[in-house]
Amino acid sequence: MARSVPTDAVAIPLSSAAQGRGASSAAKPRRSSSAPYLQVAPLVVVFLLFLVFPILIIVMVSFWDYDTARLIPAFVLTNYDELLFSPVTWGTYLQTVTFAAITWAVTLVVGFPVAYFLAFHVRSATWQTALFLVCTVPFWTSNIIRMISWIPTLGLNGLINKGLIGIGAIEKPLEFLLFSDFSVVLAYVHLYTLFMIVPIFNSMMRIDRSLIEAARDNGANGWQILGNVIVPLCKPGIAIGSIFVVTIVMGDFVTVRLMSGGQSASVGLMMLNATSLLQYPAAAANAVVLLLLVLLTVAVMMRLVDVRKEL
Template sequence: MTETLTDRAISGAPGDVAAARPARRGAGIGANVGGWLQAAPLTLVLLAFLVAPIAMIVTVSFWRATEFSIIPAFSFENYEFLFGSDVTYRVFFATFKYASITWAVTLAIGFTVAYFLAFHIRSQTMQIALFLLCTIPFWTSNIIRMISWIPFLGRNGIANQTLIDWGVIDQPLEWLLYSDFAVILAFVHLYTLFMVVPVFNTMMRIDKSLLEAARDNGASGLQTLVHVILPLTKPGIMIGTIFVVTLVMGDFITVRFMSGSQKANVGRLISNDIGLLQYPSAAATAVVLLCTVLIVIGILLRFVNIRKEL
């Protein structure tokens, strides 16, 4: 395939070499225009469906709402209400709690899995196969994956039945489903992949001779792990962290579904307001959430240069 295409490319373009020159000159206006043209579709989509919506949300967050409609205005009442309410602080606290616990668990699992794949599997085919095995669930439906915990965690579910059969408990545990536990379990289930992939990616690029050098100098396996592998894996960990933290902080559906609507995070606060058609209030909460997420990412990005790590 490649061969024939190359042949065609050669025979199809007998023109003079000089004609191809300008394209090679790199920087300058020409490259800029070419780059702009090629980047235009992406830019347009992001302007229309990312920048404009955020601008709209920021605008609407200063509007007023009646029961039936929203009215353009410039008032801080949405923000005053938001910051004046205990609920806001509790819900933001809950959001950070979900994010930090999920982050710790996904990091522990993700790092271990990536370490196993990168350093203990010797054949490359096997490595790719097992890596795919870990990533396939990412391409299936999150909602179905949440639903599939019901038969496990329900009052008469597999977990409770098993524990009762083993005589560990007499009564079914009530906190398995529709609880913080269930929410975090689902987060870990859904998002560990986002930690495994970037960590695995950076681990695969560690020069194996560094590990040999560590061993030749008498480092134990654990010392190599802590002093060689861990520092070199930091960029991957940071990228995974950004994914997991932002996904969890922005979530509303997992919390609603896995807590049976009994728990709340910021995303649910927004979606509840939307359900009540209180768009200005939803927008104000969304703005605060966005700022929070951006601050967190800003802090994390100080530790890593994403473009270099791809």
């Protein structure tokens, strides 16, 4: 075959050779200087229509008035007033932030060792890919089904309760296992630890192995290498994972609804309840406050670590 497809093995030496030339050819004026704008246009259109406009609409509607049937264009602050001066709101936000904090801590504690094992202890590239895939496959399946899938394990007649009764550890089934705050956090960890594993694994794979050898040559033990070399170099990955986990949990309502059995609240659920009563402006005001909280959280995290470097 004359037309050969280059492999990655060839790409590496070529790319280093081409570095200098690539830069100079980019600098000289091209005939198609409008090309990048045309290429990025579809993406921008989608973001404008389905990200920017919707957010603007929410901000706008949050100042509107409403009655039982209609949205009334206006500029009133009652929605924010009712929201921010209600103890229910503060309680719900506190609960949501608590869920986010606990989930963040657990996913980090679980995700870091998993990523560490994959990156530093699995030595064959094939096994590494295979085990990484094993971790990611559930991400591509239905979240709702994965929540439901805890019923046979955690329910009153579930595997854990039956097992514990069977060995005589308890007499009555444990009720807190399902439809409780415990099961909400468990489901979060089940669903979202992956978001922690992938960026941390990615950071770890970029660590120059000679740094670790150097640390070892200088007499560092395993824990010292972990604490003084690996963890600091993984910070961008940890930050990206944290941003994912925290923002997803803060905006969640499905998991809280299904896994708490209606006993816990979340900001998202509060919005859902408002819209089911057609109180869209109230929901919109809540959405704006939630958005500000999420953006603030992310801004703090981004300040701590330069995330763009990681891409």
